[in-house]
Amino acid sequence: MIKMNKDFLFAFVAGLLAVFGFAPYYIWLAPILSLAALFYLWSQSSHAKQSFQIGFSFGLGLYVFGIYWIYICLHDFGGMPWWFAGFCTLCLCAFMALFPAMVGYFSKRLGSLLWSAPVIWALSDWVRSWIFTGFPWLTLGYSQVPFGPLVGYLPIVGVYGVSMITALIASLIAYWIVNRNISVFLQRNIIIAVTFCIVVGLVLKSIEWSxxxxxxxxxxxxxxxxxxxxxxxxxxxxxxxxxxxxxxxxxxxxxxxxxxxxxxxxxxxxxxxxxxxxxxxxxxxxxxxxxxxxxxxxxxxxxxxxxxxxxxxxxxxxxxxxxxxxxxxxxxxxxxxxxxxxxxxxxxxxxxxxxxxxxxxxxxxxxxxxxxxxxxxxxxxxxxxxxxxxxxxxxxxxxxxxxxxxxxxxxxxxxxxxxxxxxxxxxxxxxxxxxxxxxxxxxxxxxxxxxxxxxxxxxxxxxxxTPYVRWGNWPFIIISVVIISLLLRNKMRNNK
CATH class of the missing domain: 3.60.110.10 (Carbon-nitrogen hydrolase)
Known part of the structure; x- marks a missing residue:
């Protein structure tokens, strides 16, 4: 119980620190490290329900600190009583926190956290953009704008594609931490994969699309x-x-x-x-x-x-x-x-x-x-x-x-x-x-x-x-569906 409480607190703090990746701070590395910490906690959780709770704690930290200004709108300018404005703001934050919670739950159920978590995270960002008319505030991909090395992917796959790549790097870091005794070969491959994502992003950043x-x-x-x-x-x-x-x-x-x-x-x-x-x-x-x-x-x-x-x-x-x-x-x-x-x-x-x-x-x-x-x-x-x-x-x-x-x-x-x-x-x-x-x-x-x-x-x-102007979110959606389909097929094979 004590360890579980510590995990929830750690996840909450990690979510809070992720806010520093967004304006006015622009510390693009912060969400990557925060997400790596979250993925590590998910990998250590014993079941999907616990991963849900850890993800919810992370989401509360992210949104309570990241969109606290909803309270100002409701109370200071909307004339709502302070207690009701606070309640409504917390309700919104709790609803938003359900998305990282569901990412944790389904990633744990699906297995292969290294691949499932980044894809499901990016899909959850996309779903937030249209469910109940949409509120895609603090979508992970925005943390790379405009200074991050992954921002070069934006004209190709849009902000949700950048979310996926950002989460993938965080997942690779978490995988390395969890498997500290992996072979030198795997360590080298992780370094190559992270470096490849960053270098390609920097090359794409130099392209003039218009x-x-x-x-x-x-x-x-x-x-x-x-x-x-x-x-x-x-x-x-x-x-x-x-x-x-x-x-x-x-x-x-x-x-x-x-x-x-x-x-x-x-x-x-x-x-x-x-x-x-x-x-x-x-x-x-x-x-x-x-x-x-x-x-x-x-x-x-x-x-x-x-x-x-x-x-x-x-x-x-x-x-x-x-x-x-x-x-x-x-x-x-x-x-x-x-x-x-x-x-x-x-x-x-x-x-x-x-x-x-x-x-x-x-x-x-x-x-x-x-x-x-x-x-x-x-x-x-x-x-x-x-x-x-x-x-x-x-x-x-x-x-x-x-x-x-x-x-x-x-x-x-x-x-x-x-x-x-x-x-x-x-x-x-x-x-x-x-x-x-x-x-x-x-x-x-x-x-x-x-x-x-x-x-x-x-x-x-x-x-x-730009490719994004031509195709919109479709490349991101298709890639996500393909990866999820492969993971589901692999899980069904393992369950036989």
Missing amino acids: SPVGKPIQVALVQGNINQEIKWSPEYAQSTIDLYLSMVKSTHADLIVLPETALPVVASQLSPEVTQALTQHAKQNQGDIVMGVVQYDERTNEYFNSAISYGSAPSQVYSKNHLVPFGEFIPLKAILGWVYRDWLNMPLSDLSRGGKHQKPMQLGNQKVAVNICYEDVFGEEIIRQLPEATMLVNISNDAWYGKSFAANQHMQFSQARAIETGRMVLRATNTGATVIIDQHGMELAHAPHDTQMNLTGSAQGYIGE
């Missing part, structure tokens, strides 16, 4: 730094509109980008003076402005979280397709409606989805794939607008999470999208992280958090298809 098209354009990303506590207060609406108009008029970029729901009114409520001022300023620059605003459809009585453009090109609209559960729509409204009615005060919590296949916007002489907030966490959805799009734009408002590192984590996911697609990413946010990211996922310019400023710089459009 090529420049057209001339660079000047961009301005407007960070208004509007306090979330007053953002939706009617008495502050006009001052917010005036602020953004002033900031827009102070820059003369080809493409000016304002954050998600920058203007806290429905688009149809904007005065003609405001829309004309935006359009005229953009035309004077021979460019365009794109901004986040709520859109209302009178025919269907639906509200959308949208991006609208003004300027040289005809006005265009993109409406968010992948909504945030509990934040932008109410799942299981008949069952959970009381939570919103009695405990939570979230503006715009009953939005409708935009179309699944929307075209890139023509902005600043570029074809721009616009996505809003949470959408850039889903690489398989971003590539719907490629290869036509020459540039990616993400507008967001991470002020919901206070001064936590949620905004930094979100930016790391944007960096992954840049690498996967071979496109520059422009992120305009309310309070941060507002950043210009090149096609290799590296920051070219970054506005300080919680400051009011226009982040200006140059952005280049790119054309071409």
Whole structure:
């Protein structure tokens, strides 16, 4: 019992330390070593149930420390009582912890931990991206972005493929620790395998998957730094509109980008003076402005979280397709409606989805794939607008999470999208992280958090298809199914 308790504590600490692989820390080796420790504990467990418990402990450490900021959103800005916000946050962390728990359980049942654990881990990351609409936060592969040696695999197999390779290296390390007395031949093979994965990743990292098209354009990303506590207060609406108009008029970029729901009114409520001022300023620059605003459809009585453009090109609209559960729509409204009615005060919590296949916007002489907030966490959805799009734009408002590192984590996911697609990413946010990211996922310019400023710089459009843009997650899924099938066949043979 004492040893088991120690194993659970060790797993919890290992999960906690894995968070340092993600932004703002970027210690890419941390999750590999943490996962190696977890795999070691699984190899020493006596049965699948114990592996489940160890995996659950690891998951609690990972998510309690990694997504604690959910509490800030619910309590500080959602008006939820501290005890209920804490309870809801712990419930989410416990649900997320079930995934590493199930990896431990099925890996133990399947046997051959060296191969089964990395594949099932990566599959669990993938399942998290779509089950109950998806929440793929802290997917293992992101820990390699942008500095890790395995990031070169990203344009080929995507973040879930990188998860598998990262977990495989951790598994090889654990195998060596468990079998300390293995032959020199096996030791050498493990070293060769790990070195091979790293070297291939570094070689792939040097490949240019896309090529420049057209001339660079000047961009301005407007960070208004509007306090979330007053953002939706009617008495502050006009001052917010005036602020953004002033900031827009102070820059003369080809493409000016304002954050998600920058203007806290429905688009149809904007005065003609405001829309004309935006359009005229953009035309004077021979460019365009794109901004986040709520859109209302009178025919269907639906509200959308949208991006609208003004300027040289005809006005265009993109409406968010992948909504945030509990934040932008109410799942299981008949069952959970009381939570919103009695405990939570979230503006715009009953939005409708935009179309699944929307075209890139023509902005600043570029074809721009616009996505809003949470959408850039889903690489398989971003590539719907490629290869036509020459540039990616993400507008967001991470002020919901206070001064936590949620905004930094979100930016790391944007960096992954840049690498996967071979496109520059422009992120305009309310309070941060507002950043210009090149096609290799590296920051070219970054506005300080919680400051009011226009982040200006140059952005280049790119054309071409990475393997991931062409095939999406299918190579990863097929490889995973093949490996699992072989392991199942081997297990059935051994059971005969």
